[in-house]
Amino acid sequence: MTDATILYDLLKEIFFILDDGDRRLLGSYNLTVARYYALFHLGEHPGMSLRHLSELMLCDKSNTTRIIQGLAADGLVARSPHETDGRTLRLHLTDEGQQLRARVLAAHAAYNRKRFDCIEQVEQDNLLDGLLKLKEGLRGLLQG
Amino acid sequence: MTDATILYDLLKEIFFILDDGDRRLLGSYNLTVARYYALFHLGEHPGMSLRHLSELMLCDKSNTTRIIQGLAADGLVARSPHETDGRTLRLHLTDEGQQLRARVLAAHAAYNRKRFDCIEQVEQDNLLDGLLKLKEGLRGLLQG
């Protein structure tokens, strides 16, 4: 087994542990992980299109359609037509959506601090460096 | 934004990129990620039970039932009754399954090497150290 495969397996395993924790935390706010990400990105980019959101969420646009449908049904997101482009939607958080987003983001940040407390600050920084480089490299592969 | 959240976001994004790549690579072999893992484990433990496979795949046994049904329909896996325990199945790769497994494992390992080539060996080792520590820490949280 090569180093690359060990790294790969580790990354996958850590993801599953993080994701499992997320599911529990977010479930207590009646959110799924996907809905949480949608709320997050919509707060960062008010008025964004569905396609743009799909790119940020790294998922298929059909999936995004349905996630937004659910959030709209819950009164957290509003969809309006684009002013000039008849194909495009403008997505916005409702007031309720913004309030929920603020609460959940705070809870999630606190949860992350707790989770990553297990490693020292220096190691966090090292890890951050390595992961950043890895991410850039992987993104580069997608282009080339 | 705290370091912890940056780390978290990086890990998630890297996972999604890896997963997307996996889906493409495995798709070219007519495999899904779940089927790939099933082939992998079945090759390591010939004759294993469905329940055992479920544990290794970290998923519900009903899901495993259906994944195996699909693989069997494709002629990659054979199911036979256990010699002494009438409840239990014995799962085996067919010859075709073994050949496919060998090819796909090699392709996946090569793909991983290519993907992780973007960072130097020393950095890979550092990353591995940090991730290992993180994994242990996260596991610790689950217990405590």
Next chain:
DNA sequence: TATCAACAGTTGCATTGTCAACTAATTGCA
């Protein structure tokens, strides 16, 4: 300008995944 390609979003379908209920077989214990 008329047409054709590209794009945004939706819908249908298959796979994956969970949970709960079920069947059949085994095990344990009174």
Next chain:
DNA sequence: TGCAATTAGTTGACAATGCAACTGTTGATA
């Protein structure tokens, strides 16, 4: 031994997700 509890696997209901095909809109160009 015989009955109750456990175990292996399957099935059904449902949600999330990806892919492919579709509709309607925009844009580019001949």
